[in-house]
Amino acid sequence: MMKPGIKGKGAIFIVLLSVLLLLLWFRDSAEPTTGDAAEDGSNNSGEVIQDEEHEENSNHTENELPDNEVIEETEEISETTKDSDRGGSENNTLVEGEKTETENEAASNNIEKELTEEEVKKEEEETESxxxxxxxxxxxxxxxxxxxxxxxxxxxxxxxxxxxxxxxxxxxxxxxxxxxxxxxxxxxxxxxxxxxxxxxxxxxxxxxxxxxxxxxxxxxxxxxxxxxxxxxxxxxxxxxxxxxxxxxxxxxxxxxxxxxxxxxxxxx
Structure with missing residues (x-):
């Protein structure tokens, strides 16, 4: 049996080294991205989330008032409603008062008219009788x-x-x-x-x-x-x-x- 020479050993070493390098390359390709690239991706993702939260908060701010402002606005509406009701009540009272006064005046005029007619009639009856x-x-x-x-x-x-x-x-x-x-x-x-x-x-x-x-x-x-x-x-x-x-x-x-x-x- 023949023993390999120096040239055959060198060729085997080169082949093994090439295989090792290929394995290392495959391993590096299969591992997840790390380092700065990973951080950049994480940062970009965080910025996207923050932008979405800011936009959502802005929408809530535009569509919703704070609780204290809602309460103040409700109180203002209530006061306006009360004033309106009060004004309407006062106007109704005035109208009813004017109506009552008008009715009383009309009744007084009717009484005076009846008395005048009665006096005239009485005088005519006295003259005739x-x-x-x-x-x-x-x-x-x-x-x-x-x-x-x-x-x-x-x-x-x-x-x-x-x-x-x-x-x-x-x-x-x-x-x-x-x-x-x-x-x-x-x-x-x-x-x-x-x-x-x-x-x-x-x-x-x-x-x-x-x-x-x-x-x-x-x-x-x-x-x-x-x-x-x-x-x-x-x-x-x-x-x-x-x-x-x-x-x-x-x-x-x-x-x-x-x-x-x-x-x-x-x-x-």
Whole structure:
């Protein structure tokens, strides 16, 4: 058997060395990356995570308020709501107050209107029924134009033309008069002209009127003296040019009709 020479040993050594180097190379290729490269990869990964967390926190910050700011905003909204409710309540109270005041005023006006209508109606009824408006106890005209005074017991016949234009009241002109019956020419609300008045005194007071040029006695009965007076001047309304015809009518009533009326005066 032949022994290898020096050249054969050298070739074997080279082959073994080559195999060892190949193994080392394969081992290094199979091991995980270490050193700076590993650190760079780790750092890059950390930076990516931090960026994602920062972006997520930014989104939360934009979409959500801190707890204390949320509480303050809630309190502001509550205060605004309260103020709004309070304002609405005050406005409602004012509206209700104005409504109540308006209703009370309307009710007061209605009451005054009813009282006024009642007074007018009462006055008309008194005039029509002959109940006294003063202390004369006068009665209105009857259908036959006969005036009857139930308190002092006398009657007078008035012209038929006086029926719708005469207003009668029994207000005395002075305290020393026992009574009075006043006949007014009143064709409208603007004209109110006295035509004549029957005045009643006691007999003693009646004697004191004998020197009165405006007093014209009629008769004495049951302790009373009866007389009449006529107005001194027409009213300003009657003297207006547009009322000249009414003035002529009043003059006719005083100077033509009145003497005929006094002639019909008698006691019951």
């Amino acid at each position: 002959g109940q006294p408006n003063g202390n004369g106890g006068g009665d209105s005209l009857s259908d036959s134009n006969l005036y009857t005074n139930s308190q002092f017991g006398f009657t007078m016949e008035l012209p038929e033309t006086w029926q719708d234009i005469i207003r009668i009241d029994t207000n005395a002109f002075s305290p020393d008069q026992e009574g009075a019956v006043n006949f007014y020419y009143e064709p409208s609300a603007e004209i109110n002209q006295l035509v004549f008045s029957v005045i009643i005194y006691t007999e003693e007071k009646g004697k004191e009127q004998e020197d009165n040029p405006f007093w014209m006695p009629i008769a004495t009965n049951n302790g009373y003296t009866f007389g009449y007076i006529i107005p001194g001047e027409p009213t300003e309304e009657l003297l207006a040019p547009e009322n000249s015809e009414k003035l002529e009518l009043v003059q006719h009533m005083i100077y033509t009709d009145l003497p005929k009326i006094i002639s019909t005066f008698k006691f019951n």
